[in-house]
Amino acid sequence: MKKILPLILLVLPLTIFSQEVKIAKGTINDSLTIKGEPNEYFSLYLPTNFSMTRAWPVLFLFDMxxxxxxxxxxxxxxAEREGYILAGSNNLKDSLSLSQNVLIANRMINTIYEMLPVHKERIYVGGIGDGGRFATLMPTFIKDIKGVLSCGAAxxxxxVLTRKNTFYFIxxxxxxxxNYRELLESKVILDNLKFPNLLLFFEGEHQWAPIDESAxxxxxxxxxxxxxxTIPRNDSLINDYFESSLIRANELLSNDKPLLAENVLDNAIQVYYPFGDLDSLKTSKKVLRRSKTYRSKKRNQGNFFLKETLTKEDYGYYLEEDVLTYNYNNLGWxxxxxSELDKMDKSGxxxxxxxxxxxxxxxxALISDSINIIATDKQVDLEALNFLYQLKTITEPRNPENYLKVISYSALVEDYGTGIFYLEELLKTGYNNKEELYGLENTALFRISPEFNAVVAKYLKDARYGPVEKN
Known part of the structure; x- marks a missing residue:
C-alpha cells in the first residue's frame, strides 16, 4: 500500500493549488501545477523512502x-534504487524557442525548490534525443546544475562550455x-577541455538505457x-560499485563483448580513482587489451567506422542535391x-x-531535420517537402504519416495518379484508420472519387463513398 503525503503538510506556504493535493511516494504524480502559472504542469516522482527531514538529489527530465x-x-x-527525486515539465515543446523552453524549465525547477527539501549541490538534468540535447544547454542558463544525463545525444x-562553469556530463x-559515434567524438573534446564526463554504452539502438545503466x-x-x-563518504556504496564493475566487465568478456567490457573498466577507473587502489582494475584492463579477441574486434570496428563515415557523406551530398532539384528519379537509388542496409541487418x-x-x-534524422528547416521557412517549398515525405516512405515505410502527407499534397496539386499509388502503398502496410483517411487535408474532391474508394474497398472491405462495383 502506497504512503500518501498531503502536500499542504509538506510545504505550508505553498499557495499554487486551489485544493489540497496528495503526493504518492513510489509512483509518478501527474499534472501538478507550476507556481504562478496555472496553465503549466509537471510530473513528480518521490522514492518510497522519501522524507522531509533531509535534503534529496533531483533529476529533472526533459521531453520536448x-x-x-x-x-x-x-x-x-x-531513481528508487539510488534515492533520487524525479521531475519533468509537461509544457516543453520543440516548436517553442530555446528561451521559452528554458524559462518553462526554470519555473518548474523553482517550484520544486519551494516544495521539497532539495540538495542544492545535487541538481541534475537529463533526457533522450532532443530532450538530452536541451538538457546539455541548461547549465549555461542555470548555474545550480551539477550534472547532465543525456541518452542518445551528445x-x-x-x-559554450567553459572551465569556469563545469558540470558532470554522462x-x-x-x-x-x-548518435553513438557523436558521443565518442564529443568525449575527445570534453577530455581536452578537462571537463568531467563519462560514457556508458549498451547493446541497443536509439532508446532509453536499461535500468542497470541508468542506475x-x-x-x-x-x-x-x-x-x-559534498556528501559523506559511504564505503559500502563505494565497495559495491567497485565489485559490481568487475563482475559486469567479466560477464561482458565471457559473452564475447570485450569492447563493452573495456568501457565498464574505463568508467570504473575514472569513478573509483578518488577512493582507493586501482591496481586490480588496471590489471584487468591490461589483460583485456592484450587479448586477440579484443584486438580483432577493435580493428573490425574501426574498419566499419571508416565505411560508415564515407556512406554518411554520400547520404548528405545526394539528399541536398535531390531536394534542390526535386529529383524524384533518384528515389530508386x-x-x-x-535494400543494402536490409542485407547488412542480416550480416554475420x-x-x-x-x-x-x-x-x-x-x-x-537527416531527412527530419530537412523537413523541419523547410517547413519553418517564411516561404514553404511544398514540392521539396513532398519529395522528402516520399523519400521517408522508403526510409521509414511503417510510418503512416509520410504516406498521408504525400496523398494530401498530391490531391492539392491534382496529381491523383500519385495519390492513388501512395494510398495503396499505405493500405498495404496494414493501415486501417478510415476516419483519419477520409478527413485528410486537401482531399475533399479526391476522397469521393471512384478510384479512391475502390482502393479503400479493396483493403478495408467497404468505402465511405460507394458502392463500388465488384468484378
Missing part, C-alpha cells in the same frame, strides 16, 4: 513533446544508436559528490540504399549490423 510521464517512467526504478554546443547510448549513471553522480566532499558481422542501424537512423 511535453510527455514527461513517459520519460520519467523509464527512470523510476533507477552535447548540443561545445563552444552520456548513455546503444552501440547501434546513430549506474545516478550512482556515478553520487560518488562524484562523495569525492568532492534511395530504395536501393535501403556484428559491426556491420550496428553500422546499418546507425546509418538508417542517421538518414531518417
Amino acid at each position: 513533446k511535453g510527455e514527461s510521464r513517459n520519460t520519467m517512467a523509464m527512470f523510476t526504478n533507477a 552535447i548540443a554546443n561545445t563552444e 552520456g548513455i547510448a546503444g552501440r547501434s544508436d546513430y 549506474f549513471a545516478l550512482r556515478s553522480f553520487t560518488l562524484s559528490e562523495m569525492a568532492k566532499g 534511395w530504395n536501393f540504399q535501403m 558481422n556484428e559491426f556491420e549490423r550496428r553500422m546499418a542501424s546507425r546509418l538508417r537512423g542517421f538518414l531518417n
Whole structure:
C-alpha cells in the first residue's frame, strides 16, 4: 500500500493549488501545477523512502513533446534504487524557442525548490534525443546544475562550455544508436577541455538505457559528490560499485563483448580513482587489451567506422542535391540504399549490423531535420517537402504519416495518379484508420472519387463513398 503525503503538510506556504493535493511516494504524480502559472504542469516522482527531514538529489527530465510521464517512467526504478527525486515539465515543446523552453524549465525547477527539501549541490538534468540535447544547454542558463544525463545525444554546443562553469556530463547510448559515434567524438573534446564526463554504452539502438545503466549513471553522480566532499563518504556504496564493475566487465568478456567490457573498466577507473587502489582494475584492463579477441574486434570496428563515415557523406551530398532539384528519379537509388542496409541487418558481422542501424537512423534524422528547416521557412517549398515525405516512405515505410502527407499534397496539386499509388502503398502496410483517411487535408474532391474508394474497398472491405462495383 502506497504512503500518501498531503502536500499542504509538506510545504505550508505553498499557495499554487486551489485544493489540497496528495503526493504518492513510489509512483509518478501527474499534472501538478507550476507556481504562478496555472496553465503549466509537471510530473513528480518521490522514492518510497522519501522524507522531509533531509535534503534529496533531483533529476529533472526533459521531453520536448511535453510527455514527461513517459520519460520519467523509464527512470523510476533507477531513481528508487539510488534515492533520487524525479521531475519533468509537461509544457516543453520543440516548436517553442530555446528561451521559452528554458524559462518553462526554470519555473518548474523553482517550484520544486519551494516544495521539497532539495540538495542544492545535487541538481541534475537529463533526457533522450532532443530532450538530452536541451538538457546539455541548461547549465549555461542555470548555474545550480551539477550534472547532465543525456541518452542518445551528445552535447548540443561545445563552444559554450567553459572551465569556469563545469558540470558532470554522462552520456548513455546503444552501440547501434546513430548518435553513438557523436558521443565518442564529443568525449575527445570534453577530455581536452578537462571537463568531467563519462560514457556508458549498451547493446541497443536509439532508446532509453536499461535500468542497470541508468542506475549506474545516478550512482556515478553520487560518488562524484562523495569525492568532492559534498556528501559523506559511504564505503559500502563505494565497495559495491567497485565489485559490481568487475563482475559486469567479466560477464561482458565471457559473452564475447570485450569492447563493452573495456568501457565498464574505463568508467570504473575514472569513478573509483578518488577512493582507493586501482591496481586490480588496471590489471584487468591490461589483460583485456592484450587479448586477440579484443584486438580483432577493435580493428573490425574501426574498419566499419571508416565505411560508415564515407556512406554518411554520400547520404548528405545526394539528399541536398535531390531536394534542390526535386529529383524524384533518384528515389530508386534511395530504395536501393535501403535494400543494402536490409542485407547488412542480416550480416554475420556484428559491426556491420550496428553500422546499418546507425546509418538508417542517421538518414531518417537527416531527412527530419530537412523537413523541419523547410517547413519553418517564411516561404514553404511544398514540392521539396513532398519529395522528402516520399523519400521517408522508403526510409521509414511503417510510418503512416509520410504516406498521408504525400496523398494530401498530391490531391492539392491534382496529381491523383500519385495519390492513388501512395494510398495503396499505405493500405498495404496494414493501415486501417478510415476516419483519419477520409478527413485528410486537401482531399475533399479526391476522397469521393471512384478510384479512391475502390482502393479503400479493396483493403478495408467497404468505402465511405460507394458502392463500388465488384468484378
